[in-house]
Amino acid sequence: MANKMINKEYAVKVRNLSKDFKTKIRGEGLKEALKSVLKPHYKIIKAVHAISFEVKRGELVAFIGPNGAGKSTTLKMLSGILYPDTGEIRVLNYNPTKDRKKMAYRIGTVFGQKSQLWFHLPAIDSFNLFAKIYEINGKEYQTRLSGLVKRFELEEIMQQPVRKLSLGQRMKCELVLALLHGPDILFLDEPTIGLDVVAKRSIRELIKEINEKENVTIILTSHDMTDIEKICKRAIIINKGVIVYDGSIKELKREYVKKKTIKVLAEGEIRITAEKGVNVLKKSVYGAKIEIDGNKTSLKNVVAKIMKQNEVVDITIEEPPIEEIIENIYRK
Amino acid sequence: MTFTKYYAIAKTNFINSFTYIFDTLASTFFIGIVIFIFIYLWKAIYASNEIIAGFTIVMMLWYLVMTEAIVTSQSRVLQEIGEEVISGNIANYLTKPYNYLLYKYAYTIGRAILRFLLIFIVCGIIVLLMLGPLTIALYVLPFIMITAFLAITLHFLMMASFALFALWFENAQALEFIYSKIVFTIGGMLIPLELFPAWISGISMFLPFSYVAYHPAKLFVAFSFQNFIQVATMQIVWVTVFLLIAIIMYKTYIKRLQINGG
Numbered sequence: 001m002a003n004k005m006i007n008k009e010y011a012v013k014v015r016n017l018s019k020d021f022k023t024k025i026r027g028e029g030l031k032e033a034l035k036s037v038l039k040p041h042y043k044i045i046k047a048v049h050a051i052s053f054e055v056k057r058g059e060l061v062a063f064i065g066p067n068g069a070g071k072s073t074t075l076k077m078l079s080g081i082l083y084p085d086t087g088e089i090r091v092l093n094y095n096p097t098k099d100r101k102k103m104a105y106r107i108g109t110v111f112g113q114k115s116q117l118w119f120h121l122p123a124i125d126s127f128n129l130f131a132k133i134y135e136i137n138g139k140e141y142q143t144r145l146s147g148l149v150k151r152f153e154l155e156e157i158m159q160q161p162v163r164k165l166s167l168g169q170r171m172k173c174e175l176v177l178a179l180l181h182g183p184d185i186l187f188l189d190e191p192t193i194g195l196d197v198v199a200k201r202s203i204r205e206l207i208k209e210i211n212e213k214e215n216v217t218i219i220l221t222s223h224d225m226t227d228i229e230k231i232c233k234r235a236i237i238i239n240k241g242v243i244v245y246d247g248s249i250k251e252l253k254r255e256y257v258k259k260k261t262i263k264v265l266a267e268g269e270i271r272i273t274a275e276k277g278v279n280v281l282k283k284s285v286y287g288a289k290i291e292i293d294g295n296k297t298s299l300k301n302v303v304a305k306i307m308k309q310n311e312v313v314d315i316t317i318e319e320p321p322i323e324e325i326i327e328n329i330y331r332k
Numbered sequence: 333m334t335f336t337k338y339y340a341i342a343k344t345n346f347i348n349s350f351t352y353i354f355d356t357l358a359s360t361f362f363i364g365i366v367i368f369i370f371i372y373l374w375k376a377i378y379a380s381n382e383i384i385a386g387f388t389i390v391m392m393l394w395y396l397v398m399t400e401a402i403v404t405s406q407s408r409v410l411q412e413i414g415e416e417v418i419s420g421n422i423a424n425y426l427t428k429p430y431n432y433l434l435y436k437y438a439y440t441i442g443r444a445i446l447r448f449l450l451i452f453i454v455c456g457i458i459v460l461l462m463l464g465p466l467t468i469a470l471y472v473l474p475f476i477m478i479t480a481f482l483a484i485t486l487h488f489l490m491m492a493s494f495a496l497f498a499l500w501f502e503n504a505q506a507l508e509f510i511y512s513k514i515v516f517t518i519g520g521m522l523i524p525l526e527l528f529p530a531w532i533s534g535i536s537m538f539l540p541f542s543y544v545a546y547h548p549a550k551l552f553v554a555f556s557f558q559n560f561i562q563v564a565t566m567q568i569v570w571v572t573v574f575l576l577i578a579i580i581m582y583k584t585y586i587k588r589l590q591i592n593g594g
Contacts, residue, residue: 021593047593073593081423083590097590104429114424118344120351125344132340133430161351 010090011185011217012055012078017087019048019073047073049241050087057184058215060208062228062249065238066330071221074238078219079107079187092184105134108183108216110174112190115162123158123165123173127180134181141180148176152206168199175206185217186210192227204230225323239330252325258294259328261318262303263287267311278302291320337430338438345442356447359407360454363400367455370396371462385526390459391553392524394466397455398549399521402483403512405447409440409488410511413495414504423589433582437488444484472555479548479560482567487515487544489574496581499588520546540570 025043026036048070055061065071076082077089080096080103089096094103110116117126131141149155152172157165162173171191178186191207192200208231211218222228228235228249235252237245245252264270265287272288274280277297282289292302299317306312349356371393378389387395413436416422425432494511498504515521518532519541525533536542547563 076423076593079427081426081590082593100426101429104427107427109427118348121344121348125347129340129344133337133428135337135429 009057010054011057011059011092012053012219013088013090014054014074014078015052015088016050017048017052017074017077017089018046018050018085019070019077019082020085021045021047046241048077048084048238051238051241051243052087053236053243053246055217055219057217058211059234060211060218060232061220062232062235063219063221063238064228064235064326069239069330070241071238075187075219075221079109105181106184108178108181108186110171110178110186110188110191112171112188112193112222115170115174116177117162117170117173119163120161122161123154123177126162126173126177127158130177130180136181144180144182148179151209152176166199167194168196168202171195171199171203172206175203175210179210179214179216182214183216185219188218188220188222190222190224191220192222192224200224200227207231225326237326237329244329253319259320259324260292260294260299261289261320262292262306263289263314263316263318264306264310264312265314267313271309272306338434341430341435341438342442342445345439346446349443349446353446353450356450357454359404360447360450363404363451364454364458367393367396367400367458368462371459385524387524387526387553390463390466393459393463394456395524395549395553396522397452397459398480398552399545400455401448401452402480402548403487403515403519403521403545404451405444405484406440406487406491408508410491410495410508411504413492414498414507417495417498417585418502418504420589420593422586426586433492433578436492437485440488441484444488448480448484466553468552468555475555475557475560475564476548476552479551479563479567482564482571483544483548486540486567486571486574489571489578490540490544493574493577493581496578496585499585515541515544518542519544520549524550540574543567543570 022042022044024036024040026032026041051070051074063071063075073082077084078091078096080091080100083097091103092106094106096103117123118129127145130136131145136144149158152175154169154172154176157169158173162170165173175191188207192203195203204227207218207220210216218231220228220232233248233250235245235247235249236243261281264272267286270283270286270288272278272280272283272290274290275297277293277295279291279293280288281291290302292299303315303317306315374389374392378384378392382388384392422432425435428435491511494507495504498507501507518525518528518536518539520536521544525536525542525546527533528536537546543563543566547566551559551563
């Protein structure tokens with residue numbers, strides 16, 4: 001019966017969403033502190049300013065933004081924690097603040113930094129408790145649980161107290177916990193934080209798998225750019241309360257990767273000068289790291305010049321890591 | 333449907349509390365030491381009198397066992413809730429399909445029942461060995477359990493209400509301290525209210541704090557059915573009052589959080 005309300009096409013629709021915060025401002029010192037108690041002054045911070053975007057059902061979207069950029073504010077409005085000032089939000093066709101209780105049954109959350117499993121108990125106890133909390137029907141629960149346990153390979157793990165599990169095993173259990181009630185949308189915040197490379201890969205694969213198999217819409221926030229690259233196809237970048245990029249991650253790299261980094265090691269003293277489109281990032285006696293802006297100069301020419309002016313021992317040409325790409329977007 | 337989920341939460345935390353039972357036993361041990369010291373203190377006081385304010389020494393110490401069990405079974409709950417209020421972490425509960433206050437209550441009760449039993453048994457054994465048993469009819473016990481349960485519930489609701497004040501205080505520890513000292517003194521946790529000057533005990537007997545410690549413990553050591561009716565009724569009244577206060581404060585706080593982000 002809840003399914004009737006759920007929009008078949010869109011998981012999230014946001015139009016002209018704005019949110020301001022009032023904070024107290026006060027000057028330094030004792031006098032100002034007293035003044036601020038008697039006659040408080042407020043400053044209005046525009047956290048989110050008229051943003052609009054849509055997420056289709058089954059999409060894998062990354063939400064990127066520096067701290068204080070409006071990213072968490074937006075996500076809190078999506079989950080019904082904060083009231084928007086103006087604008088419209090629909091999540092699974094619910095109004096997050098009005099239908100918060102109903103919506104709770106259809107969304108799942110995983111916080112990499114905050115476990116929802118009971119630490120001293122085996123994961124299965126947490127699963128069983130969640131089944132009661134989300135009012136999952138007994139038989140349905142057993143089928144769902146065994147399916148997830150099989151896919152995540154938790155047979156042996158789930159009987160052990162969570163505190164005995166490795167971080168990777170714990171994160172798998174966190175994911176299962178969030179999926180038990182078959183949510184339509186999953187909010188993942190830093191799902192691979194603290195994990196080793198192998199565990200990270202495993203978690204990323206599982207996330208992609210469940211997205212594919214169950215058509216769960218996934219909204220990912222992470223400071224780990226590899227998470228974002230490997231899992232998501234689309235990125236929404238928020239900075240200073242506005243959306244500065246909304247598109248595919250491939251496009252993001254292509255459009256902003258007109259920059260290349262060149263590392264050179266020469267036999268003698270290195271001869272490199274900054275010029276138009278060439279930025280010397282680091283320079284020592286025999287080596288240098290430079291950045292080339294493909295918009296202002298040609299890679300071919302710069303490399304040719306370096307090879308001509310130096311006895312090059314080693315040269316590496318790289319794309320800047322996606323962090324830098326994003327940072328450049330932030331700086332705009 | 334809804335009751336099942338909160339019952340499940342309470343049960344899970346009850347089982348969960350077993351897993352770190354040694355921690356609990358350690359703190360119970362220290363309460364036992366307090367009882368031990370008080371036994372000697374009261375022995376000295378009772379050297380010249382067999383009955384003080386209607387209490388024999390046996391009654392006095394069993395009174396203390398009961399108040400300790402009720403009150404310390406929920407130590408630090410005010411601080412826990414207060415910290416969630418101040419940090420705004422309560423917001424995380426908003427995305428879950430349960431009510432925060434009910435969740436907190438179920439969670440706390442699960443742990444409190446285990447702690448109550450442990451404290452009562454450990455301290456009871458100490459008093460039993462050093463002074464002797466309490467004269468009490470077995471049929472009285474279910475009534476005592478009712479008032480003890482109501483006392484624990486009232487204790488929780490008062491702490492939750494106080495903790496929601498943390499919003500204006502920025503420091504949950506101070507509130508925990510104030511509340512616990514009030515219960516300690518005019519709640520009758522340490523000594524029965526009869527031992528206070530008449531004007532203090534007169535007022536305190538009507539205040540909600542005494543329905544957490546004094547009244548249920550007095551009933552335990554000196555049961556009368558009439559007294560049970562009076563105590564249970566007043567406990568229900570105060571539970572209702574603080575339930576309303578907690579709900580109103582919680583709703584106000586959440587509204588504020590949703591508008592201003594805390």
